[in-house]
Amino acid sequence: MEHVLSVEQVSAAYGSIRALKEVSLHVDRGECVAIIGANGAGKSTLMKVISGLLPASSGTIRYEGSDITKWPTHKIVAAGIAQVPEGRQVFSELSVLDNLKMGAYQRKDDIQPEIDTAFQTFPILEKRMHQMAGSLSGGEQQMLAMSRALMSKPKLLLLDEPSMGLSPLLVKTVFDTVRRLHESGLSIVLVEQNARMALSVADRLYVLATGQIELEGNAEELQQDPRVRDIYLGI
Amino acid sequence: MNLFLQICIQGLMLGSMYAILTLGYNIIYSTMGMAHYAQGDIMMVGAFFALDFFVTMDLPIYVAIPLSVICNVLVMLVIERLAYRPLYSRSRTLLLLCTIGVSTVLRNAAQLIWGTQSFNFPTIFPGDIIHIGEVYLVPQNLWILGVGVVMMLLLNLFMKKTKVGRAMQAVSMNRSAAALMGVNMQTITMITYGMSAGMATLAGVMLAPIVKVYSTMGVSIGAKVMISAVVGGMGSMPGAILGGLLVGLVEALGGMYISTTFKEAYPVVLLLVVLLNRPQGILGRKKVVKV
Numbered sequence: 001m002e003h004v005l006s007v008e009q010v011s012a013a014y015g016s017i018r019a020l021k022e023v024s025l026h027v028d029r030g031e032c033v034a035i036i037g038a039n040g041a042g043k044s045t046l047m048k049v050i051s052g053l054l055p056a057s058s059g060t061i062r063y064e065g066s067d068i069t070k071w072p073t074h075k076i077v078a079a080g081i082a083q084v085p086e087g088r089q090v091f092s093e094l095s096v097l098d099n100l101k102m103g104a105y106q107r108k109d110d111i112q113p114e115i116d117t118a119f120q121t122f123p124i125l126e127k128r129m130h131q132m133a134g135s136l137s138g139g140e141q142q143m144l145a146m147s148r149a150l151m152s153k154p155k156l157l158l159l160d161e162p163s164m165g166l167s168p169l170l171v172k173t174v175f176d177t178v179r180r181l182h183e184s185g186l187s188i189v190l191v192e193q194n195a196r197m198a199l200s201v202a203d204r205l206y207v208l209a210t211g212q213i214e215l216e217g218n219a220e221e222l223q224q225d226p227r228v229r230d231i232y233l234g235i
Numbered sequence: 236m237n238l239f240l241q242i243c244i245q246g247l248m249l250g251s252m253y254a255i256l257t258l259g260y261n262i263i264y265s266t267m268g269m270a271h272y273a274q275g276d277i278m279m280v281g282a283f284f285a286l287d288f289f290v291t292m293d294l295p296i297y298v299a300i301p302l303s304v305i306c307n308v309l310v311m312l313v314i315e316r317l318a319y320r321p322l323y324s325r326s327r328t329l330l331l332l333c334t335i336g337v338s339t340v341l342r343n344a345a346q347l348i349w350g351t352q353s354f355n356f357p358t359i360f361p362g363d364i365i366h367i368g369e370v371y372l373v374p375q376n377l378w379i380l381g382v383g384v385v386m387m388l389l390l391n392l393f394m395k396k397t398k399v400g401r402a403m404q405a406v407s408m409n410r411s412a413a414a415l416m417g418v419n420m421q422t423i424t425m426i427t428y429g430m431s432a433g434m435a436t437l438a439g440v441m442l443a444p445i446v447k448v449y450s451t452m453g454v455s456i457g458a459k460v461m462i463s464a465v466v467g468g469m470g471s472m473p474g475a476i477l478g479g480l481l482v483g484l485v486e487a488l489g490g491m492y493i494s495t496t497f498k499e500a501y502p503v504v505l506l507l508v509v510l511l512n513r514p515q516g517i518l519g520r521k522k523v524v525k526v
């Protein structure tokens with residue numbers, strides 16, 4: 001089967017800090033792949049490298065058959081990869097509506113259907129439509145960040161810790177949304193600290209430790225794996 | 236009282252042009268995170284283009300102004316490409332030093348091309364002095380003030396209502412998030428510098444009949460632009476307008492009621508007073524000022 005995304009032997013560094021060491025992984029069409037790992041393992045770095053925000057020092061990233069390793073971010077977005085970055089990163093002094101419009105920056109067609117979808121999924125965003133994004137609560141900002149990323153109608157969605165700092169109820173809402181997107185056929189890469197939640201939606205799982213893939217496999221199998229159970233599920 | 240009103244209008248007229256220049260300086264500051272030291276010199280080059288087209292070639296003003304804007308925007312884009320772009324990924328200090336270098340190069344190039352003397356620039360808004368009661372109004376001043384206000388409104392509309400304007404705001408708030416939305420940074424960079432140079436050219440043309448055109452005209456005006464930016468609050472759009480108008484007013488009123496000899500010093504006094512009371516500028520947010 002052809003992979004939507006394949007990361008081949010990718011390394012990346014911040015100056016002399018080597019944050020990724022020859023990482024390889026792939027995502028098949030319609031698959032939800034989770035990446036878990038401790039703080040500082042390199043998960044966000046991997047997301048940045050895929051989106052072209054940080055250059056890979058070696059290795060290749062392929063997306064739908066093209067080598068996108070050296071592409072600028074805007075071209076990667078145009079090709080269909082959207083990212084919800086770690087820590088939401090909404091445009092704090094733009095309104096909620098303008099944040100959504102920014103998500104559709106490259107689109108030339110009517111964006112109203114996607115705005116409607118966002119408001120249906122998260123009704124609170126419609127209420128706060130004209131409010132500055134910076135004045136939203138953390139959870140509301142997370143909903144906005146997710147909706148904003150979906151405005152580009154991506155084919156591959158990268159989610160970097162969408163549950164960070166959310167109340168259990170909101171975590172559930174966010175994961176329900178991820179599950180629904182997955183069921184609708186979107187390919188997803190989900191970075192999570194919350195391994196239990198990640199395992200509940202993901203088809204496959206990679207464990208990243210100090211910049212390297214330590215384990216990989218089917219979500220159900222890894223749930224039984226003693227290493228995952230001990231370290232990441234804390235059972 | 237009448238004299239006071241007249242001087243205020245004179246000050247606001249000057250101030251509106253400082254405001255336009257400061258807005259141009261601030262869009263570069265907030266979108267690129269860089270203090271564009273050469274802003275005054277870019278204005279000077281624009282004024283010389285206008286001098287060539289309007290005076291030397293005798294083209295009608297409505298042709299001369301757009302031509303000057305186009306030429307000066309091209310000059311700015313070439314500078315961006317050759318001097319600034321290679322440094323974006325390096326330290327900000329290097330970029331600041333580079334803009335200082337560009338400022339010197341522009342001044343020297345202008346001296347080579349146009350010489351070191353001052354050139355008179357005929358008024359582009361002729362008309363008899365208007366009397367309203369005891370107040371005498373120079374039409375040119377009112378026109379310039381009007382042009383300033385229209386430009387501010389247009390810029391505001393552009394930033395709030397257009398896709399590109401919104402993208403520029405997004406870039407200034409969060410650069411990497413804007414990239415993740417698919418904003419092409421190179422395009423936004425060029426639009427930012429282009430707009431800034433275009434606005435500087437217009438301000439240069441408006442100021443030319445008042446201050447004359449000469450190769451170092453950008454030095455004192457450039458200094459006032461930076462003072463306006465800091466007084467209003469670095470990067471703030473309303474701050475640029477407030478700062479520019481205040482600097483113009485202080486300069487005109489000080490020149491009238493104290494002495495014209497120290498005309499250049501009054502804005503500096505304003506700067507000190509503001510910095511001592513509100514280091515982030517009148518409308519600025521508390522944030523470490525990156526220079």
Ligand SMILES: Nc1ncnc2c1ncn2[C@@H]1O[C@H](COP(=O)(O)OP(=O)(O)OP(=O)(O)O)[C@@H](O)[C@H]1O
Nearest residue numbers: 014017019037038039040041042043044045046086
């Ligand atoms: N901008 C940066 N400059 C220098 N080093 C960085 C930078 N960002 C991350 N690092 C380092 O790179 C390594 C990987 O960081 P990364 O943010 O990818 O971790 P992470 O797995 O996302 O962690 P977390 O779960 O805490 O978000 C860490 O050692 C971190 O200190």
Ligand SMILES: [Mg+2]
Nearest residue numbers: 043044045086
């Ligand atoms: Mg992270």
